[in-house]
Amino acid sequence: MIYADNAATTKMSEAAIQTMTALFQEAWGNPSSLYGHGQEAKEVLEKAREEIAAVIGAQSQEILFTSGGSEADNQAIRSAAALGAKKGKRHIVSTAFEHHAVLHTLKKLEEEGFEVTLLPVHENGIVRPEEVAAAIREDTCLVTVMFANNEIGTIQPIREIGAICREKGVLFHTDAVQAVGHLPIDVNADNIDMLSASAHKFHGPKGVGFLYVRKGIRLTNLIEGGAQERGKRAGTENVPGNAAMATALRETASQMPETTARLTVIRDRIIRGLSEIPHAALNGDAERRLPSNINFCFEGIEGESLLLLLDDKGICASSGSACTSGSLDPSHVLLAIGRVHDVAHGSLRLSIGEDITEEEADYIVRSVKDVVAYLRSFSPIWRDLTEGKKQFIL
Ligand SMILES: *Cc1c(COP(=O)(O)O)cnc(C)c1O
Secondary structure, eight states: OEEOBTTTOOOOOHHHHHHHHHHHHSSOSOTTOOSHHHHHHHHHHHHHHHHHHHHTTOOGGGEEEESSHHHHHHHHHHHHHHHHHHTTOOEEEEETTOOHHHHHHHHHHHHTTOEEEEEOOTTTTOOOHHHHHHHOOTTEEEEEOOSBOTTTOBBOOHHHHHHHHHHHTOEEEEEOTTTTTTSOOOTTTTTOSEEEEEGGGTTSOTTOEEEEEOTTOOOOOSSOSSSTGGGTSOSOOOHHHHHHHHHHHHHHHHTHHHHHHHHHHHHHHHHHHHHTSTTEEEOSOSSSBOTTEEEEEETTSOHHHHHHHHHHTTEEOBOSSGGGGTSSSOOHHHHHTTOOHHHHHTEEEEEOOTTOOHHHHHHHHHHHHHHHHHHHHTOHHHHHHHTTSSOOOO
16 A cells, blocks of 8 residues: 555654553553652653654743644634734634634634634745735734645745734744644744644644644633643643654654655656646645645546545545535635636645655556546546537646
């Protein structure tokens, strides 16, 4: 099997599995208990917090453990909204292609009386800092822009956007779930106030994540109860999960330079190969994208059929279209970069892993070429296109 869906989730690293399983047997006490066995667990937890903080240039008190990226996004946005509302500021700036953990939270806030401006991301899938600056108003309480997009992999000008927010005195949150461990991040140099991350996107366990919150920013609780996480997130801590997240992050981040260099070459090899398919187009900027991400649209086919046939060839991939999301709507990300419905339906996302070989990359290209040609051979839409009854778009 060739696993090319690392944007959906990654395999846990051996080291992270070891950390986690050892802790099930060793420091399994409650970190809130005062006896030695509880305090051992507390030490494990705090060491994990320090290690995670170090990777993004934060202080350990600024890291809040959560159940994953979605919770971190919800809490960051809800907190900024609550702080804003106290001062009569009820306007939020974001983008059209955020993850649903962000977009659906913003939708709820709209129902609660907030106003949301979703900025365009243009054909290349990149937000323009000057448009962020222009969108900020007197009553803006938050700007939230993702670090790297989960579908098309485009990397946003986070440092510039952060600088604009800082200058205008507006809180800046970034959903960095696709970036943490994979791109260099320094919350201070990058002017980030809040940042969401998820362990299972960098070879840690699922159901574990963290929120970075700059010192001095008051969080709103999503979960009330005990005084865990400085009173901001109740519930007995997932000590093994958080420790495994730290192990995974340290490991992934330490290999970043080599991984980036190697994957960039393989990514571009796949992009070159797939570009040879007629009436196909790369989605998102060719250079300012994650080294792991390849996303194409192929005219005249359905993304789901492509995925099923690739699965038969032992390739795990993803598509931003219909059935995967259980709805008939194509991906909001592809629509945001200007793909029309028909074209957006024929999309393919490959998110390659660190261990991919050149041979596997070539096998992927061959397989996609074969499957696209096969699907087109009996596609009524393709027939209409080739017979001139419909206009080619790509
Ligand atoms: C995966 C993902 C999330 C959700 O993270 P979970 O830990 O699965 O809740 C949020 N944002 C982005 C960009 C993601 O890729």
